[in-house]
Amino acid sequence: MNLEDFHAELQNTVNARAAVDNDYTSMAFMAEVSERFAEAGEVENFTVLQFEGSGQRNRKLSVNAYDLDDADESVSLAVLLHSSSDSIDVVSATEAKKRLTALENFLTEAVSGQFTIGREESSAAYQLAEDLHRRGRAVARYRLYLITNGRLSDRMKGVPSSELNGVPIDFHLWDLQRLHQVQESQQGREALEINLTKWVPEGLAILEICGDSSDFATYMAAVPGALVADLYAQFGSRLLEGNVRSFLSGRGKVNKGIKTTILSEPEMFMAYNNGITATATGLVRSSDGLRATSLTDLQIVNGGQTTASLFYVARENGNSSVLSDVFVPMKLVVVDPEKAVELVPKISRFANSQNRVSEADFFSNSPFHIRIEELSRRQLVPARPGVSYQTKWYYERTRGQYLNERNKLATIDANKFVATHPRSQVFTKTDAARYVVSWDQRPHVVSAGAQKNFVAFAESVAKIWETSNDEINGQYFRDLVAKAIMYEEIRSSVAKADWYDKGYLANIVTYTM
Structure with a gap:
């Protein structure tokens, strides 16, 4: 897949996500990137939020996502530069540095305690700032991310590291090209x-x-x-x-x-x-x-x-x-x-x-996931009223598998493939983990983040696999799809509800289920 096709597919995925979640496309883009980061091992559990404002001496402040719970005691913060254009925008070095400066300003004022003065205590940004202030110097490293669906100018060579109160600050630039490279890589992550x-x-x-x-x-x-x-x-x-x-x-x-x-x-x-x-x-x-x-x-x-x-x-x-x-x-x-x-x-x-360590813990190539993949290619969904053909739920064992399979086909065959495997019926390993652990009445585990929830899912699968892997059969797959339908219907209903105020969607959905 070339960069233009990747951009179009990403935009389509983000627009669909925004419609389902009743959210801004920029926040849907951040949520999509957060999931890809978790799968790639870049940042385990970005929580998305929206804050743009001013601080001391009228400085620009901004933050769009955070992760405070990495095993190495680092803190990750992200800021967005998002465009809804159908073409790929070129992001200048000046634009990129302005956004990173706004993020660094937020971090500085949060850690010093200045940010919370006179602001609404119930806001997500206030709570994040309070947490950063309490941690003080008990942080190993700050990682600040600029994330954009544009292409960074060739003049943007990188941003030198700095520090805050003796804690190193690293800057990470993620544009469309870098996201594309990770998806195309065999490992599904960026090589160190x-x-x-x-x-x-x-x-x-x-x-x-x-x-x-x-x-x-x-x-x-x-x-x-x-x-x-x-x-x-x-x-x-x-x-x-x-x-x-x-x-x-x-x-x-x-x-x-x-x-x-x-x-x-x-x-x-x-x-x-x-x-x-x-x-x-x-x-x-x-x-x-x-x-x-x-x-x-x-x-x-x-x-x-x-x-x-x-x-x-x-x-x-x-x-x-x-x-x-x-x-x-x-x-x-x-x-x-x-x-x-x-x-x-x-x-x-x-x-x-x-x-x-169980076989089920080593995920993409584990026997469990290979079997679920095989079942997903065989199990037919009852035809909808007025439609003469049946469809399937496509289990994406590795990131990009669905698109790669579709893109290998000629146009006519690709259209048949999409008709048989609608994009709305594609789900991933992390999706499956959310569905199963939510149904098992452990919403606090789902809310702890994709990585921790994934481990819990692995443990539950291991118990089944090691005692009787014959139970991972057609009925297991149909039950899994039923849980997926329930979870996604709840998610859609919550997102469109009058009382929903854009925040904590994943938490509300898993507790509701």
């Missing part, structure tokens, strides 16, 4: 590009221990603890493979044994610690082949607790020099990008076998 020479100028010493396979090569390394801590500080939970991130979020900050070793016997850390297992889809080595200088799409698939603990110990002591004598054993598996979608979840599953 890590230049190791920033931390180890000569490169990280590595030993290749298995390189016979064309699909992967395995290396061993002793990684400086400060490098691991700094990577986590910079990239946060994006560095962790999805399931590792989920497990880490439910645990304490620092493993006491790790902390004791770092502070009392740092030179023994290598001997005492099991280390980390990581994957990458690309590796650049020095000319002699003995050192790694950069990695593409690094993902820690085992050792998330070790990684986070190193970061928190360094933070508690004010800098990473406390880790100067700490080295972490690492097994690095570099996989072929074409095979990554298949291999990385398997490597993660077997690396975490001591935690008894």
Whole structure:
């Protein structure tokens, strides 16, 4: 799919969402991007809100989404630059910087306590500002996002990081091209590009221990603890493979044994610690082949607790020099990008076998989702009155699957495909999780965000799958669709209700169901 087709499809999806939710197209766009960010592991749980106003000395203030609950104690805020044009607008560097400045102004006044003076206490922006003020310096990093459905000007090369009260502020620019690249990527997320020479100028010493396979090569390394801590500080939970991130979020900050070793016997850390297992889809080595200088799409698939603990110990002591004598054993598996979608979840599953991680937890390629996908392609919906054909509910196991399947077909066949699989009858893994967990009378879990709800869904599926996977059959799928119909009907009714005042839609719907 080219950029123009992606833009048209995205606009259509957003317009449909705005109509169903009785919301502004800009907010529907932000909600759509929020879901895509969650699936891509960029930001786990953006909450959408609308605030435009003025602050001290008449400065422009703006915020359109926030996430305060990342496992790495970072705070993410977003601001929109949205156009309803049918063509792709070019966003100038000046426009982009103005919007980011308005967002940074909001953050500054919220943290200082200035924002809440004289404002309505019941507003979502007031409550967000109160929360930011209470947290003070107990934040690892602020991540400020500019999100636009336009294309950023080539002159917009990036925005230098800054800080607020000693807390780093990073700026992230997401335009239509970047959203398109993520959808088109095989992994469904943006690959991290890590230049190791920033931390180890000569490169990280590595030993290749298995390189016979064309699909992967395995290396061993002793990684400086400060490098691991700094990577986590910079990239946060994006560095962790999805399931590792989920497990880490439910645990304490620092493993006491790790902390004791770092502070009392740092030179023994290598001997005492099991280390980390990581994957990458690309590796650049020095000319002699003995050192790694950069990695593409690094993902820690085992050792998330070790990684986070190193970061928190360094933070508690004010800098990473406390880790100067700490080295972490690492097994690095570099996989072929074409095979990554298949291999990385398997490597993660077997690396975490001591935690008894269920098959159902490793989602896109798990047997459960493959079966649901197969069932969705076979199960017919009763024909509607006056219509001579039956349709199907299409289960999108991976982001973009529906469009990719449609776009491979010639025009006549594509039209037949859409008639058989209407866009209104397409649902994703995260949709299924909302439907099932809401029906199971756990709306507080649904309200906790897509990632936490997804883990709860995985656990409920695992119990069924491990006792009798034959129960995941045609009747299970029909029940799932029935829950989807109920959930979406409630959502549509609430959005159009006279009393609904644009906010907390997802929460109202799940509690109503």
